[in-house]
Amino acid sequence: MAKNKEKKAGKRIKKNDLANILMNFFHAKSTEVLSLKYIFAELRLTTHPLKMLCVEILNEMKEGDYITEVDRSKFRLNDHGTELTGTFLRKSNGKNSFIPDEGGDPIFIAERNSAHAMNKDKVRIAFYAKRKNHDAEGEVIEILQRANDTFVGTLEVANSYAFLVTENRTLANDIFIPKEKLKGGKTGDKAIVKVTEWPDKAKNPIGQVIDILGKAGDNTTEMHAILAEFGLPYVYPSAVEKAADNIPAEISREEMALREDFRKVTTFTIDPKDAKDFDDALSIRKLKDNLWEVGVHIADVSHYVKEDSIIDKEAQKRATSVYLVDRTIPMLPERLCNFICSLRPNEEKLAYSVIFDITEKGEVKDSRIVHTVIESDRRFTYEEAQQIIETKHGDFAEEVLMMDTIAKALRQKRFSAGAINFDRYEVKFEIDEKGKPLSVYFKESKDSNKLVEEFMLLANRTVAEKIGRVPKGKKAKVLPYRIHDLPDSEKLDNLAQFIARFGYKIRTSGTKSDISKSINHLLDDIQGKKEENLIETVSIRAMQKARYSTHNIGHYGLAFDYYTHFTSPIRRYPDMMVHRLATKYMEGGRSASETKYEELCDHSSNMEQIAANAERASIKYKQVEFMSEHVGQTYDGVISGVTEWGLYVELNENKCEGMVPVRDLGDDYYEFDEKNYCLRGRRKNRIYSLGDAITIKVARANLEKKQLDFALID
Known part of the structure; x- marks a missing residue:
């Protein structure tokens, strides 16, 4: 009876009183994050009207900046003083x-x-x-x-002073340069300028030229400018190159004697046709019926690059090779990456290998990690290996076909376990000797690419398992893992709402594997449909980014509990760290410092992101350069992005992307609907949505800004 009374009394609580109760409650729990459910329970808000009143007050507190919604329906006091x-x-x-x-x-x-x-x-x-x-x-x-005090731009030189005109989206003002700080720069030169001061009353920052990159518009100048813009090096320090020149290429007898000898086993590399740094090779031999020995042989870079040496410090700083459209900016000096460490055919090479006893069905019966000496019999391009897979004929056809069979079995297993299948194509350019783009083509992942990929995944996973998987109660030794978290739940909900408009469904709750299988199901369903590209793009946006960490949470996208990077030490620093630690642990060494390696993991993840951004900027530059020959021409495309400032459109024919600025949509006042990825006209209710087919004319190509402007054609 008393309970009923309490409920009835509860209904009569005034808004002001409940607001005070909530304020006091948040102050009493000032360091905690409070969920809506918890607030209802603790304050005994059991009736629907009371709950609705509470939500209304919380929204007002949020608007008044008293509390912050840190996650959906989870709040914290905004006690940040002045x-x-x-x-x-x-x-x-x-x-x-x-x-x-x-x-x-x-x-x-x-x-x-x-x-x-x-x-x-x-x-x-x-x-x-x-x-x-x-x-x-x-x-x-x-x-x-200060985060950054150097800027890239084009010089404009007057009689007694100069300016650097930047294309930086973050700096509204050009940088003033006194004449004596020009370093010989002339009007039209691309330069790197360091800001030295920005006086209180001055409109422009003041700077000095650090380096002249060359004439604006020249291909090498522009590629170096992209690297400089992202704070990436565009020259290799000569002291580091000298150190590499002193490393002998010959392998000593003593070193050979310490290693397993694979020189007589059939071994080959499969790489892009323009590759020079061959990181990995594959070997195969038959052990008995339905059992094969497959070796994944990785260039033994850490044998040549000693920890804390001048070469190592430079590699650590760079953390990755950068692949621009027309050049590679290597992590290691060229002598190492293209010659000494590269697993070139018919040359004896030192490798760090993962050797598998494996069946045709992809069942691993045994595996070991060993230092080896190898000699590759053949260097295949992906196209050559693909031809063998398709025609069943060619050099080492039996070996290539067996590896393809095993790789397909491994791939099947991975997808059954819930790996997510994003098969994206890459946009590539055919370029003349001056760097001018002649044509665009698409690089798709075929069976030969997938063959290599599956064995690299298997090797990476095996190394991570051997070090990371320990008996219950024991602590695993420190290792840089490649981790990938579950999709963000809010983004997953948004994706589910978005695809519902096309009649598709996905699971947003359940086990990891339930969710990934439903995403795969979706990706299968959209194949060949007009909304395929669009839904795949939105799905990728719902995913987290993979990164490096010593704290293993598994790799969601690959459906692996343990995963690391071991197979590309020529071009990725984390792989070198893993090689060194694996060697140390195999010899019975103690666990490395978690703090040191977590910092290196963070640095590597950041540099990977910066390199990817620079690579994208170089593609963008070449797309704009390519399309500058086609101004005024009409193309069909698809809306690939929607923002408050306009529509991004990707052309069907060459995948070049440009923008229709919102100011050019003159027939109405458009509003941006972020949740539904569309612009909506206020009067005529015309909607431009992500994925809509659209016809445009190329209006402008601005190379300085790496920007294509399109105009709509109705």
Whole structure:
């Protein structure tokens, strides 16, 4: 009876009273994140009207910046006092923002209150008193750490001074350069400029030229400018190259005696036709009926590159090779990556190998990790290996076909376990000797690519398992893993809502394998349909990014509990770390420092991302250069991106992407609907959605900005 009374009394609680109760509750639990369910339970809000009133008050508290929604229906008190530290994000339109270190919504910083902070600087800000119905606003009171003080752009030189005109989206103002700081630069030169000061009252920062890259528009100049823009090196330090020149290429008898000898076993490499650095080779021999020995042989880079040597320090800093459209910026000096370590045919080479006893059905009966000496019998291009798979004829046909059979079995197993099958094509350019793009073609993953991929995956997984999988109660030794988390639940929900419009469904809850199998099912269902590209793009956006970490959580996309990178030490630093640790542990060494290796993992993940961005920028540049010959021509395409400033359109014929600016959609006032990936006309209700077929005319090709502008053709 008393309970009923309490419920009835509960209904009569006033909004102001409940607001006070909620405020006190958040202050009492100021360090905790509180879920809606928890709030209802703790405050005994059992009736529907009370719950609705509570949600209404929470939304008002959120708008008033008293609380932050850290995740869906999970809140925390915004107890950040009057000062905060965090990251300053500069925008050339003056809409700068500040991201607090402790999380929460961005805070607007007007240009006049920015203290000339640069993009991604660590700063301290002071809060302004919050105006009703306005976003939070603040002022930079101290720059704690500069993120970047060098910029790339084109010089404009007058009689007594010069300016660097930047294409940087984050810097609205050109950089003023005194004449004596020009380093011989002339108008039209691309240059790297360091900002030396930005006086309080001055509109422009002041800088000095660090390096002249060459004439704007020249191919090498532009490729170097892309690298410099991302803070990547475009020359190799001569001291490091000298150190590499002193490394002998000959293999000593003593070294050979320490290794398993695979020189007489059939061995070959399969690589792109323009490759020079052959990281990996495959060997195969029959042990008995239905049992084969397959060797995955990886260049033994760590034998030549000793930890903390000058070569190692440079490789660690770079962390990865960078593949631009027309050149490779190697992680290691050329003598090592293209000659000494490269597993070239008919040359004795040192390798670090994973050897499998494996059946035709892909069942691994035994495996071991050993240092070896090998001699490759043949260097195949992917196209040559593909021809053998298709025609059943050619050099080493029996061996290639057996490896293809085993690889297909391994692949089948992986997908049965819930690996996700994103088969993307790559856009490639045919380029003349001056770097001018002549044509565009698409590189698709065929059986020969998949053959190599499956054995590399198997080797990587095996090394991770051998070190990471330990008996219960024992602690695994430190290793850099390649990890990939489950898709973000909110993005997965958005994906489910989005594909429902096309009549598709996916699971958004259940086991890892349930979710991945339903994503695979979706990818199968859309094959060949007009929405295929679009749904695949949105699905990829729902995925997390793979990264390196010593804290293993498995690799969701591959459906592996243990995975690392072991197979490309010529071009990736994490693989070199794994080689060194595997050697150390096989010899009974103690576990390495987790802190040291976690920092190296973070650095490698960041550099991988930066390299990918630079690679994309070089593709973008070549696309714009290629399309500059086609201004005024009409193409069919598909809407590949929707933003508040316009529509991105990918052309069907050559996959070049450009933009229809929203200002050119003159027939209506358009609003951006982020959730449904579309622009909607306010009066006529015309909708432009992601994935819509569309016809455009090439309006402008701006090489400086790496930007194609398209105009709609109705």
